[in-house]
Amino acid sequence: MRRSAQDTKQVILAVARERFAADGYDRATIRSIAAGADIDPSMVMRYFGSKEGLFGAAAEFDLDVPDLDRVARDQVGATLAAHFFRRWEQDSASLRILLRTAIVKEAVADRIRGIFAEQLVPAITGLGEAPETARVRAGLVATQMLGVALCRYVLRMPPVSAMDTGEIVAWLGPTLQRYLVDQPSPSGASADTNGADSVPFPLPESGA
Amino acid sequence: MRRSAQDTKQVILAVARERFAADGYDRATIRSIAAGADIDPSMVMRYFGSKEGLFGAAAEFDLDVPDLDRVARDQVGATLAAHFFRRWEQDSASLRILLRTAIVKEAVADRIRGIFAEQLVPAITGLGEAPETARVRAGLVATQMLGVALCRYVLRMPPVSAMDTGEIVAWLGPTLQRYLVDQPSPSGASADTNGADSVPFPLPESGA
Numbered sequence: 001m002r003r004s005a006q007d008t009k010q011v012i013l014a015v016a017r018e019r020f021a022a023d024g025y026d027r028a029t030i031r032s033i034a035a036g037a038d039i040d041p042s043m044v045m046r047y048f049g050s051k052e053g054l055f056g057a058a059a060e061f062d063l064d065v066p067d068l069d070r071v072a073r074d075q076v077g078a079t080l081a082a083h084f085f086r087r088w089e090q091d092s093a094s095l096r097i098l099l100r101t102a103i104v105k106e107a108v109a110d111r112i113r114g115i116f117a118e119q120l121v122p123a124i125t126g127l128g129e130a131p132e133t134a135r136v137r138a139g140l141v142a143t144q145m146l147g148v149a150l151c152r153y154v155l156r157m158p159p160v161s162a163m164d165t166g167e168i169v170a171w172l173g174p175t176l177q178r179y180l181v182d183q184p185s186p187s188g189a190s191a192d193t194n195g196a197d198s199v200p201f202p203l204p205e206s207g208a
Numbered sequence: 209m210r211r212s213a214q215d216t217k218q219v220i221l222a223v224a225r226e227r228f229a230a231d232g233y234d235r236a237t238i239r240s241i242a243a244g245a246d247i248d249p250s251m252v253m254r255y256f257g258s259k260e261g262l263f264g265a266a267a268e269f270d271l272d273v274p275d276l277d278r279v280a281r282d283q284v285g286a287t288l289a290a291h292f293f294r295r296w297e298q299d300s301a302s303l304r305i306l307l308r309t310a311i312v313k314e315a316v317a318d319r320i321r322g323i324f325a326e327q328l329v330p331a332i333t334g335l336g337e338a339p340e341t342a343r344v345r346a347g348l349v350a351t352q353m354l355g356v357a358l359c360r361y362v363l364r365m366p367p368v369s370a371m372d373t374g375e376i377v378a379w380l381g382p383t384l385q386r387y388l389v390d391q392p393s394p395s396g397a398s399a400d401t402n403g404a405d406s407v408p409f410p411l412p413e414s415g416a
Binding site: 024099100102103104109112113116135136139140142143144145146147148150151152154155156157158159160163171174175178179 | 232307308310311312317320321324343344347348350351352353354355356358359360362363364365366367368371379382383386387
């Protein structure tokens with residue numbers, strides 16, 4: 001049975017994500033991706049124009065952020081942590097390729113910055129935040145959620161790579177809750193921290 | 209004035225970190241590093257044996273973790289967040305090269321896993337934790353601290369890259385405090401999350 005153009009594109013994208021993630025951008029070839037999708041290389045070029053075009057389409061990542069202002073205020077962190085984790089696990093190949101290539105290709109780093117700015121900031125603005133505050137909150141959420149993606153899918157750092165999703169989400173939920181709705185510099189930090197330009201805590205001398 | 213062998217090695221390592229970070233492992237050359245250190249390439253080989261040996265020495269990263277059991281229990285998170293940040297800012301070139309190369313070179317990913325396992329887990333075990341629990345806590349700390357390093361130094365994601373260290377530390381301190389000493393699944397998460405194998409929170413349908 002012939003595949004529709006839409007199906008063919010999806011198959012090509014799935015193979016492209018695998019090849020880019022396994023081989024890296026430079027070593028992955030249109031030829032090997034076409035072979036994996038059981039299609040002629042010229043068709044890949046016809047659909048995506050170039051290797052860059054194919055990469056751009058393969059690296060697109062829809063965070064699919066839930067409508068946070070329809071969630072109980074004290075559950076936004078847990079909801080978002082669970083949601084992110086579901087997206088990460090669904091699409092860990094895309095996420096891995098995005099992170100791997102973002103680190104060496106500035107254009108892809110720019111794509112990740114764009115994904116957060118375009119998809120996460122508006123969701124937080126929807127919670128009633130001023131845009132500048134929403135950007136800070138989105139940035140903090142990104143540090144935690146990209147960090148867990150890095151440790152789990154790229155570095156495969158135990159035990160982060162082995163923990164079950166329910167356990168990780170239970171740990172990360174309260175973190176995101178604080179980043180999303182709490183005031184800056186909550187209880188754990190001393191008062192003189194605010195706006196200080198250098199690290200404000202007295203540190204014990206270590207042995208080294 | 210002649211430099212001592214120790215000084216020369218430090219100069220070579222400093223230049224190597226810059227070159228590996230700027231050019232990546234494959235494109236950085238012994239020749240360009242030697243030129244930057246104003247020394248003959250044969251001397252670089254004599255000190256470090258090979259490009260791999262030089263890379264290994266340049267990528268060494270001492271977390272220099274403070275002695276946490278000498279810190280007031282309710283301040284361990286703030287102390288560790290401030291300490292990590294001071295280390296990151298001191299040595300952001302080394303950190304960037306470690307992250308950049310870890311993502312493409314399995315041997316370097318292994319080095320990062322080793323750094324956390326050998327340096328952070330013992331500090332947490334020193335707080336009186338069983339080794340297995342200490343490993344989970346260290347992993348959670350790693351997700352947050354490597355995530356902020358990724359967003360700030362590699363992806364240069366605003367506003368994370370622009371926030372001053374005091375502000376970031378004030379946000380991250382309570383996160384590390386919870387990861388270091390709190391019980392799993394604290395208040396923010398619903399009870400049925402524990403040990404669940406899939407994401408437990410009902411999510412609102414999003415528009416996409």
